[in-house]
Amino acid sequence: MTHSITKTKVEDTAVNPKTVAEPKAAGEEKEAMKIVYPGFELVDSMDVLPGAGAFREGSKVFSKILGIAKTRGSVVSVTPLSGVYNPQVRDYVVGEVTDVGFSNWSVDIGGPYDSVMSTNDVREFVERNGDLTKYYAIGDIIMCVVTGVTPTKFINVGTKDPKARKLIGGLLTQITPSKVPRLIGKQGSMIGMIKDKTKCFITVGQNGRIWIKGDFETVASKAIKKVDEWSTQSGLTDKIEALLDKEIKNLPKKSQGDINE
Amino acid sequence: MSEKLINKGIRPDGRKLDEIRPLKIKAGVVDRADGSAYVEFGTTKVISAVYGPKKVHPRHMENSKKAILKVRYNMIPFSVYDRKRPGYDKRSVEIAKVVSEALENVIFLEEFPKSAIDIDMEIIQADAGTRVAAITAASVALADAGIPMRGLISSVAAGRVEGNIVLDLTKEEEDASDAIDLPVAMLARTGEITLLQMDGDASVDEIEKIVRMTEKGCKDIEKIQGKALIEKYNANTA
Numbered sequence: 001m002t003h004s005i006t007k008t009k010v011e012d013t014a015v016n017p018k019t020v021a022e023p024k025a026a027g028e029e030k031e032a033m034k035i036v037y038p039g040f041e042l043v044d045s046m047d048v049l050p051g052a053g054a055f056r057e058g059s060k061v062f063s064k065i066l067g068i069a070k071t072r073g074s075v076v077s078v079t080p081l082s083g084v085y086n087p088q089v090r091d092y093v094v095g096e097v098t099d100v101g102f103s104n105w106s107v108d109i110g111g112p113y114d115s116v117m118s119t120n121d122v123r124e125f126v127e128r129n130g131d132l133t134k135y136y137a138i139g140d141i142i143m144c145v146v147t148g149v150t151p152t153k154f155i156n157v158g159t160k161d162p163k164a165r166k167l168i169g170g171l172l173t174q175i176t177p178s179k180v181p182r183l184i185g186k187q188g189s190m191i192g193m194i195k196d197k198t199k200c201f202i203t204v205g206q207n208g209r210i211w212i213k214g215d216f217e218t219v220a221s222k223a224i225k226k227v228d229e230w231s232t233q234s235g236l237t238d239k240i241e242a243l244l245d246k247e248i249k250n251l252p253k254k255s256q257g258d259i260n261e
Numbered sequence: 262m263s264e265k266l267i268n269k270g271i272r273p274d275g276r277k278l279d280e281i282r283p284l285k286i287k288a289g290v291v292d293r294a295d296g297s298a299y300v301e302f303g304t305t306k307v308i309s310a311v312y313g314p315k316k317v318h319p320r321h322m323e324n325s326k327k328a329i330l331k332v333r334y335n336m337i338p339f340s341v342y343d344r345k346r347p348g349y350d351k352r353s354v355e356i357a358k359v360v361s362e363a364l365e366n367v368i369f370l371e372e373f374p375k376s377a378i379d380i381d382m383e384i385i386q387a388d389a390g391t392r393v394a395a396i397t398a399a400s401v402a403l404a405d406a407g408i409p410m411r412g413l414i415s416s417v418a419a420g421r422v423e424g425n426i427v428l429d430l431t432k433e434e435e436d437a438s439d440a441i442d443l444p445v446a447m448l449a450r451t452g453e454i455t456l457l458q459m460d461g462d463a464s465v466d467e468i469e470k471i472v473r474m475t476e477k478g479c480k481d482i483e484k485i486q487g488k489a490l491i492e493k494y495n496a497n498t499a
Contacts, residue, residue, distance in 0.1 A: 037490040038367075038404050039412025039450045039483075053409070062450075064369065064409035066490050081494060082296065083407025084314055084373075112314040112376035152325050152374050178407070232494045 033232055035081070036063040042076050051077025067178075068232070081232070085111035085177040085207040087146050087155050092163055094172070094205035097140045100132045107144065110177070110207040113153045121147055121158030141167040141211065143203055167203065170213030173221045175228040177208035182231045183224060190237050194223050197244045219247045266437055267425050273433055274303070281417060281429040281478050286397070286489035288405045294381075296406025298489070300398035302429065306386040309398035311406040314376035322377070327370035329377050332361040334395060336384040356392050363396055363416070363446040363456035369409040378408060389432040389442070390418045396446045396456065401486050405493070413486045414455060415479035416446035419471045421463060426470045428478050443468070445475040449483035452476055 036042065040063040042054060050061045054077055063069065067078040087093070087109065095115065099106035105117040117136070119126040124135050136142065144164050148156040158164070175183060183204060184191050195202050200214030202224075212220045223244050230236055266273055276282070282303030291297035294310035301307075317323040334357040338345050360382070368378070380402070382395040396416035403410060420427060420442040422434045435442050441463050446456035454472075463471070 035491045035494050037413065037487045038410040039448070040487065055411070057411075062412065064411075065407055066404045067407075080407045082405065084295075112316055112373060114316075 033234075034069045035067070035232070036069045036078060037066050038062075038064060040069075042069055042078075043071075047074060049075045051075040053078030053080060080178040082176055083178060085109070087111065087113065087115070087149050087153075088206070089146055089149055091146045091206040092161075093144060093146060093157065093207040094167065094203065094209035094211055095142055095144055095157060095207075097136045097138055097142065100136070100138060103132075105132065105136050107142070107157050109144075109146075109155070109157065109205075110174070110209060113155055115146070115155035115157045117144065117157045117159070121156060121160060123159045123161075123164065136166070141170075141172060143167055143205065143211070167211045167213075170201070170211050171217040171221060173210045173212065173224060175208045175210065175224060176231075177206065179228050179231045180204060180206055180208055182236070183210075183227045185237060190227065190240065193237060193241055194220055194244065197241070197248065198223070216248075216251075219244065219251070222247060265423060266434060267423055267427070270425075272427065274431065278425055278427045279474055279477065281481065282431070284482065284485055286401060286485055288401050288489045288493040294402070294406075296402045296404070296408070298398045298401035298405060300394050300401070302388075302390055302394045302397075303431065304386055304388040305390055305394045306384075307391065307394040307398045308383045308385060309395065309402040310381045311399070311402040311408070312379040312381075313406070314373040314378050314408070317375065317377040323375050325374055328368075328373040328375075329370075330361045330365050330368070330380060331377050332357040332364075332380045332382070332399075334360060334382045334384075334392070336387060336391070340384045340387045356395070359456055359458065360392065360396055360399065364399060364403065364414055366453075366455050367411040367414055367448055368403065369411070372409055378403075378406075387432075389430050389435045390444070392416075393418050393444045393446065397482060397486065401489055404486075404490055412448045412450040413483050414446050415449040415482040415486060416444065416456065417475050417478035417482060418442055418444040419474040419478065421467055421471070426467065426474060428474050441467075443471050443475070445472060445479070447476065447479050449476075449479040 042061045044060045046059055050056045053065045053067055054061050055064055063078045065078055065080045067080040069078050093109045095107040095109040097105050098108045103119050107115045107117050109115050144157040144159050145161045147158045198216040198220040200212050200220045203211040223240050270278055285301040287299045290299045291310045296311040299308050314328050334353045336345050338347050380399050384391045393416040400414040417429055420430050422437045422440050430442055441461035443459045447454045
């Protein structure tokens with residue numbers, strides 16, 4: 001048995017470029033992370049602005065959520081350690097088609113809200129009164145992009161994007177959405193390493209859904225689950241690398257040959 | 262005439278008047294829930310689980326401006342001496358309502374319009390103060406589920422036993438002839454009270470003293486709640 005995938009490029013990962021660019025959102029920080037809980041006083045100063053996950057009361061800034069406190073410039077924010085996916089426009093998400101209407105599809109993108117994909121928002125040309133299941137049918141897994149979110153949480157998604165596509169076969173897994181930047185790592189270091197080691201195609205959605213395809217899907221899935229579990233540890237990439245090496249060693253001899261090619 | 266429960270400021274279990282029972286909190290005990298907590302106030306044991314925010318069922322309960330809370334308080338049949346008939350009763354429905362009102366004011370509900378947050382509270386063992394233990398647990402479970410809040414709600418009861426103002430009554434103390442029990446929940450950070458219940462009668466002065474005592478108790482409890490939440494992630498690091 002020969003393995004066709006030798007090396008997968010990091011560029012394949014559909015990630016919001018914004019998140020990758022954030023050096024502090026991921027990677028191996030040497031300093032200890034400060035875990036804070038709701039109501040924890042972050043700072044008592046009018047010169048500091050409350051960012052995401054923080055709020056001001058009088059002169060003090062408190063944490064809203066359980067998470068890791070970060071100060072960048074004059075903004076103090078808290079990155080959550082748990083919680084549901086909160087859709088943002090231009091997020092790449094992995095969704096499942098749950099319903100087909102006359103001119104739209106319903107897509108489950110996780111979290112408390114359903115999203116709608118209209119025929120105008122898909123890449124394919126859809127014929128008037130055509131059969132929509134020709135393009136996307138119930139149960140299809142798609143990589144799509146969030147095109148609109150209203151304040152009352154009506155959500156539109158679409159596939160008019162070079163990264164959007166139907167995901168066929170493979171394995172779907174889920175991690176905490178707020179830990180997606182951690183899974184990707186600085187400039188995609190973590191996910192790139194997992195891809196290299198397992199020789200799988202991996203697609204990460206901002207909603208925490210991860211699609212894996214390759215001969216060693218289960219090994220990759222195991223490593224990804226561990227990133228979620230160990231997200232507060234430092235030196236995580238090395239630990240995951242060690243875990244992958246061990247998992248690969250435990251594989252039957254025959255498949256080991258393939259992976260070490 | 263039977264013997265007194267409280268002698269020289271020492272209570273039957275050896276506590277001082279303004280001391281809470283040994284408090285144990287553990288966050289993240291239920292794997293299948295989004296957030297959970299286990300709380301022990303002495304021999305009162307509660308487990309709380311939080312699910313969501315998720316879609317609202319039935320749909321007509323949905324609110325376009327904010328999330329709704331669906332609270333369930335339940336005593337397990339073996340939690341009390343005489344087996345409790347399982348299921349809802351008017352007491353559990355009432356407690357679920359007051360707990361919901363005690364918690365909703367600190368949650369940023371408007372961040373999740375059209376969604377519901379489910380809070381389940383199971384009383385495993387009851388020895389007075391189950392609702393305060395349930396609120397303390399639910400608050401930790403909400404934080405564990407990543408739900409944004411203005412702070413942690415802490416809760417404890419105080420009351421009068423044989424003329425003494427005492428904190429965190431046990432069932433034995435609650436059964437004293439002149440006993441009153443006053444459960445209080447508050448945002449310990451600011452001292453804002455979100456739940457205060459009482460039956461029986463007490464003087465204004467006594468109530469004032471009782472509320473002051475619970476305020477001190479809640480501040481101590483909040484520290485333990487925060488520590489339990491941080492502990493969950495530090496345990497992973499070790």
